[in-house]
Amino acid sequence: MKLASIPGAVPAAGMFLLACGWRVLHGQGPIWLAEGAALIAFLAALAAVIRPRGLWLCLAAAALGVARVPPRSGLHLYPEGAGLDSPASDSGRREWLLGHRPAKLVGRLQQSWRHGQGSTVAILDHLQSPQGRPLDRSDRSLRVLSRQTQLLGPPGSWYQVAGRLYQDRFFLHMEKARLRPVMFHPDHPWRPPPFWQRWRHWIRQRFHQVLSHPEAGMAQALILGESGAIPEGRYQAYRRLGLLHLLAVSGLHFWLWDALLKRFLGRRGRILRWPLLILMVILAGARAPAVRAVAFLFGRDWFRHRGGRAPGFHLWALALWVELALLDPRSANLGWVLSYGATAAMLAVPRKTKGRTLTLRLSLAAFLATAPWLHAIQGSLEPWSILLSPVLALALPWRLSLSLVSLLPGGPWLAKPALSLLGTLEGEILAWLQELPGSPWPLTAWSSLWLAAGCWVALGCLCRSDKQDRDRFSQTEKGGLSFPDPQAWIRRRRRWMGWGLAGILLLLATPGRQGAGVLALPVGHGLAVLIGGENEVFAFDAGSSDLKPHYLMDRVFAPELRRRQWRWPKRIAFSHADSDHGNAFPALHSRKAMEVMKVHPGEEIWIQGLAPWKLRLLGCRAEALDHSNAGGQVLELFGKDGWRGIFLGDQFGFSLRDLRLRLGPGPVDLLLLPHHGRTTDGLPELLDHLQPRRAWVSCGIGDFPLPVLPLLQRRGIPTQATLLNPLWQAYSE
Template sequence: MAGSTRPWQLGAVALCALAGMGGVHLLARLPQPAHWSGLALLGVLLLVMGLARRGSPGVRWLLLCLAAAALAASWAGLRAQARWAQQLPPAWEGRDLWVTGRIDSLPQSQLGQGGAAGWRFVLAVEAIADPEGAVLPAGLPQRLMLSVYAQPGQQALPTWRPGERWRLLLRLRQVHGSMNPAGFDYELWLFEQGIRATGLLRRWQLLAEAQGPDGALDRWRLGLRERLQTQLGPQPATGVLIALSLGEQAAISRSDWALFRDTGTSHLMAISGLHVTMFAWGAGLLAGWAWRRSGRLCLAVPAPVLARWAGVLAALAYALFSGWGVPAQRTVWMLFVLALLRQSGLAWPWPLCLLLSALWVALIDPWALCQAGFWLSFAAVGLLMAGGVAEPGWRGLLRGAWRNQCIATLGLAPLTLLFFQQLSLVGLLANLLAIPWISLLVTPLALVGALMPPLWSLAAWLLQGLMLWLELLARLPGAVWSVPVAPLWAQLSGLLGAALLVLPLPWRLRPAGLALMLPLLWPALPRPAPGQFELLAADVGQGTAVLLRTRHHALLYDTGPQYHPQADAGQRVLLPLLRALGQRELDLLLLSHRDQDHVGGAASLMAGLPVRGLLSSLEPTHPLLQAPGAPRDGQQRCERGQRWRWDGVDFELLHPSPADYEHPGLKPNALSCVLLVSAADGRRALLTGDVEAAQEGGLQPPGGIDLLMLPHHGSQTSSSPALLAAARPRLAFVQAGYRNRFGHPAPAVLARYQAAGVPVIQSADCGALYWSSAAPAQAHCERELRRRYWHRSAPVHAAAELGPLPQGAEEPALR
């Protein structure tokens, strides 16, 4: 059988195995463990039948493909089941627990709200106890992501070091991340690392200093970080060198990340699979070139063999140096398997070798299939292998590097658009210098600096020169091209078109490649019909941000909170969301009032997206009115009675009145801009900001509101019976953070809506909420649309618990 095996047959089996594992990751919920055991038995039966079959090779290989899919799916399912079982029961969330464990990562400094200094690290759990002596359930998480911040009157924060054993008083909660269209999946990221709960430290006691092999690598990396910071001091290059050498991406400032993203070089600044791949490729290329200088050495070991294994060793050393993170691990395995297959002498085509190495990586880490880095890494290696071997001599080396750079840039462009909805049009020029500059100069100097610290200064000087070049490119008109998320068929068409463009195929096929890429580059964007509007309540945590769109206009009501001085909802949530939707500008930004959970993301938003008009209740001296990007001629104050019409949809402000601004002692909440939106057919939505009961009585909204925002995030000070009686809402939603410290929405307020028969959708359980005036009885939750088995289980719609709807109202359906 082995002698008659053809490469495409092995490739088909590997593809079926990858498809089997990928199918598991599409499940919204995992079946019982017995199902996976049964699937494994079926796979074994199919394997035996395939191996024993004589004649009819097509049937035999079909059986082997089905066996591979079943066995791989059962393997991934059992791994997922074991990891999923380690979860914190909801009943134990928010309770103080004593946990004994060992610090299992490099502690990272971070800032909390208000700029409070803090730390974050992973704890490997050894024991958990309840202070009140209650019996804890079995199967609790074995790895925790913990945070601690300096607080007045609290213990002084110690210097946390990897490998130390601590006894900690923790308040744990299940893993929860925001859920927005095309947004980062925080829950998957932690699930892949085996982290099944997060927590805040309240008290701590050191049990044992770090010693022995546990955490030794991370302790060495911690000392290296401290020496590098001492050597270079506080400058932008320091953070980038820490990220390049130690994998600590948080060390790079927000402005520098924006520069790298806009020039298409961000992949070089993170220890991603693509970065490790390019570093290994550069190291192998350099080692092969140097080896060819000696004919005697080439006779002993051929230069291609030496270059191949030098690249693998360079990737391994770099991965260990940077902390042996999950992306680096799978890249090392990929390169090792590729090198081993080539070394074995098997005359297999390179696509088959690449496919088998992908299967090996996925068997080790089944969740790699869900990560952009996996696909970018293998695509980069495939493109480099398709580019062929460089010609002899330094001229051939330069021509080969240029050819490979062009192939990689063009070939990875569709994947970059798929994963990030953004493409740097200056990326080819930027990477032409940045890839060899970073991979062959800066990164090696940063690594060797561990032995010779003065080299860090040279690396910083080289890095500063590169950043000047990148800043020059970023200033060019049209440097960045953003595209909205395309439908699945357009994505597949774009990938096929890119393959036709970069593979060594006849030139007459290239125009077909361009045509196939058009649906990905310019997808058709659905918009509401004239006279209708759609509402998207973003999942920003404890804060408000609602996007309203008509046929040709867009309004953003508030911009969410500032999470800490270096991150806010505008940067993390709203700008990626708007780009994914194809929204290139805002006709109006409405800031309801000055509280940080409503305007915290405004500065980042206005700096990153054109805003034509600004409507707010902010005082004239507020810094946001003069912030970069704020419209100078389109600023107005919210006042009751203001009206305008867009595309047949009416907008009207119900609060505040001009007289409200004359009361200097009035709280910001009392000045919240309240917006009523009415479709041509009379369907209405009411956005209320943080108004409280005293202001609700004067709103006088029309009855029969189809969608109501709970005022003040569901606080007890709002949602008065008078408001519910006047508005008579059919459906309500509240934007509040998961298990937030304010207790929003208040149980008494939810009970009030329940008594009125109004279903309430909570953003913590729903994620981003979609609603359209064209289908007012339907609301769609992003958490349900994208639900996978690793996501936190939560009740998305509590209509059954909230009681019957008012007579004559339609039952909202959430999907």
């Protein structure tokens, strides 16, 4: 049966894509939702078999999308003495890890490569404790950063690794690690790795032997699909401009491989084209993007071989269902949704023009299809990707070709200088482009639903051609109906869609009142507090020693602002100058300028413009002038019906006793504890003076056990910590 003859096969693929996107945006849901969706999918599929209808198939696909996408699962971190319940273990047979602690593990080497000067990156799986106990999940992998410069053994070798273990909310890492080879593990005897793993290991080592570090990382990402090898600066530049899809192995790369092989092999060597394409899939690790691209190419060639030409959307649906059948459910992530969404939008663009105009239309269609999803996740848009994607994609064929040439004997003498020159030019261009406004464009106050409506209307205008309308009118006239002026109807439709798009953009751009409240972000060992008024947001500190600045901005700061539909902060005050309280400020300031509020020790100022809140910023006195933690600034917040909150930095000792004399007596409704809950010098006197009804502590897993907890428990003060979730206080409460 042809795919086109299955009723609703293409709409069902679209419904499955939308359902997966919804589940990705909302993250983990209740278990009954997944079970109920699976039951609905089964019943709808059964109804579609008994009585084939596209509606039943679309319903089954949508329910399957909700049920199939697995919930996000992070590492379970349960510090001792925190008053948190630890998960039940399997009779003590499983090992639960603590983040930000020295740890020693045993694991099997997956891959390794050089990372800059004097460091090595390795990926280990089959992780166990030195005593042989497995971890909480058998499929967990560990990314190790070591200062060892010697090359590691082949994949499949066993290593004992010791270092500082932590997790950045998504991945498990170990830094400052030492790797030592161990004998064959009794539970997992050593076996020679598969041939494709040996190939990948040899190619990885070859890149780092013959190319410079930045270009070796780029080649490793484009050929092997290992984006973690890309230099941090270049990765962040591509990310800010919305161009990461150019560095990921995807359909674009395999279209380029297909075109290059057709050109170089010619008609005589065309029999080698598919074996070489399959070889590239194996080298890329047989990941989901490579499988879906090859499925699309295979479907196209199959229909051409049978003497027909399959519509693009049928091939698109075929690739989706093939990937759904072959790959793990975890492949249906945000990247999967963006890839299929952008491809569908580009297929819908009519090919009435060619050359640069068509390229820009395709890039615009991909932007409109992916913008609502990205905005819902990160609260920003990357409009420069529309123009830059076609331009920087011109370098991809050269990079791919030269990367393969560097693997050949004698190839590095040509590939190394050429790739270095290409990398230098690319670095200069990216450095200049990052200075442009709107790279990215923070729009946290916009509604993602209205933005999606505007993008859909704009996409409809872009994908609808006059030829399609004329063909529709001619078919209608054959059916017995006629229109006096079809061209006038087309102009009227364009006018309606234009006015509708303008109205949606007006709604998006019109500032409205936002919900007032206080938000403490989960930044680990650090502090970041947002105070939202009706028309402005004020920030108190923006730093973390556990999260990198760009990660803190893009994965924590901007998404929380978008979730509350708050505007980007215009002003910020720092409790003191340590990096764990302000290292993200340069990144935040580069995205949108922020005014820094300061007050001298012993003085105070009132901050205006944050109605309905009233803010007072106090400068702390320090007993030792050279100690930055002891001084700094304190924020006092006044709300509805006498509500009062006090937010401290890293003050201790003399500074806290001085604050007790300057602050009015309690009770206060909220107190943010100083120094991440690790300060007790001077705190008992302040607690007795303020008598807080509730306490917050901004801390990481490495701060536990908290020394302040006994003081709070004796006074009966409930305490909340920003371990994994933000803390919220609404103005009306």
